[in-house]
Amino acid sequence: MKKLLLQLFAVALLAGCDKKAEEPAKPAAGAASYIDKIKARDKLIVGVFTDKPPFGFVNEAGRYVGFDTDIGRQFAKDLLGDENKVEFVAVEPASRIPFLQSDKVDLILANMTVTPQRKEAVDFTHPNLKVAVQALVPQNSAVKSLDDLATRTTIVTIGTTADIWLTKNHPDWKLLKFEKNSESLQALSAGRGDAYAQDNLVLFSWAKQNPGYRVLEEKLGDEAPIAPAVKKGNIELRDWVNAELAKLGEEKFLLKLYDQYVRKELSDDTKPESVIVEGGKWQG
Amino acid sequence: MTFDFAFILSTLPTFLSAVGVTLQVCLIAIATSLVVALINAALLVFRTPYLSRLVALYVELARNTPLLIQLFFVYFALPALGFNISGFWAAIITLTFLGGAYLTEVLRAGVEAVPLAQIESGKSIGLSDWQLLRHVILPQAGILSLPALFANFIFLLKETTVVSAVAVPEILYTTKSYIALYYKTYEMLAVLTLICVLLFLPLSLLLSRLERRLQHGQFGS
Numbered sequence: 001m002k003k004l005l006l007q008l009f010a011v012a013l014l015a016g017c018d019k020k021a022e023e024p025a026k027p028a029a030g031a032a033s034y035i036d037k038i039k040a041r042d043k044l045i046v047g048v049f050t051d052k053p054p055f056g057f058v059n060e061a062g063r064y065v066g067f068d069t070d071i072g073r074q075f076a077k078d079l080l081g082d083e084n085k086v087e088f089v090a091v092e093p094a095s096r097i098p099f100l101q102s103d104k105v106d107l108i109l110a111n112m113t114v115t116p117q118r119k120e121a122v123d124f125t126h127p128n129l130k131v132a133v134q135a136l137v138p139q140n141s142a143v144k145s146l147d148d149l150a151t152r153t154t155i156v157t158i159g160t161t162a163d164i165w166l167t168k169n170h171p172d173w174k175l176l177k178f179e180k181n182s183e184s185l186q187a188l189s190a191g192r193g194d195a196y197a198q199d200n201l202v203l204f205s206w207a208k209q210n211p212g213y214r215v216l217e218e219k220l221g222d223e224a225p226i227a228p229a230v231k232k233g234n235i236e237l238r239d240w241v242n243a244e245l246a247k248l249g250e251e252k253f254l255l256k257l258y259d260q261y262v263r264k265e266l267s268d269d270t271k272p273e274s275v276i277v278e279g280g281k282w283q284g
Numbered sequence: 285m286t287f288d289f290a291f292i293l294s295t296l297p298t299f300l301s302a303v304g305v306t307l308q309v310c311l312i313a314i315a316t317s318l319v320v321a322l323i324n325a326a327l328l329v330f331r332t333p334y335l336s337r338l339v340a341l342y343v344e345l346a347r348n349t350p351l352l353i354q355l356f357f358v359y360f361a362l363p364a365l366g367f368n369i370s371g372f373w374a375a376i377i378t379l380t381f382l383g384g385a386y387l388t389e390v391l392r393a394g395v396e397a398v399p400l401a402q403i404e405s406g407k408s409i410g411l412s413d414w415q416l417l418r419h420v421i422l423p424q425a426g427i428l429s430l431p432a433l434f435a436n437f438i439f440l441l442k443e444t445t446v447v448s449a450v451a452v453p454e455i456l457y458t459t460k461s462y463i464a465l466y467y468k469t470y471e472m473l474a475v476l477t478l479i480c481v482l483l484f485l486p487l488s489l490l491l492s493r494l495e496r497r498l499q500h501g502q503f504g505s
Binding site (some may be wrong): 028093094097098101102117118121158159163164167176178179180183186187191192206 | 359360363364368371449450451457460461463464465466467469
């Protein structure tokens with residue numbers, strides 16, 4: 001009995017080895033492509049935000065929705081024929097790239113700004129949005145310009161463009177870093193810091209819904225593209241997304257999502273072209 | 285994926301100060317927890333009216349709510365009531381709240397483990413309550429509690445990483461910041477693991493040696 005079990009175990013072990021040896025070889029051989037792998041699984045796995053309206057959030061019905069999130073559903077529809085064949089994984093700004101690196105998701109659609117450092121770590125597709133970093137302060141704050149923040153405490157969310165930009169360009173500023181966008185906003189309203197630096201779209205949206213705050217005019221750094229990202233080297237999926245974005249651009253699909261989610265969050269004179277990038281045609 | 289040693293070297297000064305913060309937080313928290321626990325255990329042992337009830341309630345409350353939630357409450361909710369406590373002190377307060385409860389139970393159990401005969405003997409030679417506590421109960425209860433006490437110290441030490449959530453620049457916060465800025469996930473997690481091993485293992489060994497030393501006297505073997 002013992003011997004039989006041992007033999008069975010050995011066989012199982014060998015079988016296990018076989019599988020492991022096979023998998024990484026697959027993409028190199030090219031026979032089974034990444035897209036085929038997604039099709040075989042019959043599910044697209046996408047990392048999205050859950051606390052960053054209007055881009056990725058949870059609606060009253062508990063469903064993951066938003067500008068980015070709905071693009072993910074459309075991708076699933078065009079790739080697998082059903083917009084529900086998508087599995088959303090909640091990510092935080094700092095966990096977006098590790099999730100791709102460790103194969104937890106196929107694609108990140110979580111409002112990620114293209115930066116040189118990030119380009120080293122992942123492959124970006126063509127952009128779907130453009131953004132600049134600005135700072136939010138309480139209405140009655142003494143802070144008038146960005147320079148005023150040099151001697152104060154600035155809140156950032158770990159791993160956001162604001163975090164990266166400030167660490168690089170103002171290493172002497174005092175930063176207070178939180179894991180989630182909602183925690184950072186909570187910290188600002190609790191008076192933990194004097195300003196919250198974040199992508200301006202998120203700040204505009206929040207300031208519109210929560211009176212008593214204003215966004216400083218000055219921008220931190222240049223306007224930059226926001227794009228979906230795939231694991232470094234996954235050229236196949238990247239190219240598929242690029243082609244898909246171009247196709248959706250012809251249908252003005254992003255404008256539809258903009259009207260549905262984003263327009264009401266921004267001031268009335270905001271032009272859609274200053275926020276969305278239709279067809280992936282702008283490179284920053 | 286290549287392993288970037290040059291990058292690791294460049295982060296070491298920051299990690300060194302992070303280790304300092306971790307040690308500061310946990311050592312202060314252990315000390316304050318012990319003070320809280322001593323007072324509470326005395327109240328429980330003497331069955332002080334009302335107060336002992338209150339202590340029992342506190343122990344249940346503290347032990348049955350997650351540390352992270354306690355921390356968020358102190359850091360994010362208390363400012364609404366006018367208490368604006370810095371991340372560092374919010375960490376100390378929360379760890380003391382939790383640690384104090386666990387240590388209270390440890391000390392109480394230690395006192396209860398002192399043989400009844402010892403206490404009765406003490407009473408029979410006319411010792412007062414305080415004399416009984418100082419000369420009979422505490423010396424024995426202290427030794428009996430040591431293993432559980434030290435285990436809880438190590439527990440508190442490991443729990444300190446939770447306070448990274450309120451932006452206290454300790455080791456986990458530093459690790460996460462670096463990963464977020466430079467995407468050196470593997471390198472930074474390796475450094476964090478190594479620091480934990482170097483920090484916690486020697487302390488754990490030290491405490492268990494100390495424990496053996498002290499208990500040696502107790503059993504005289």
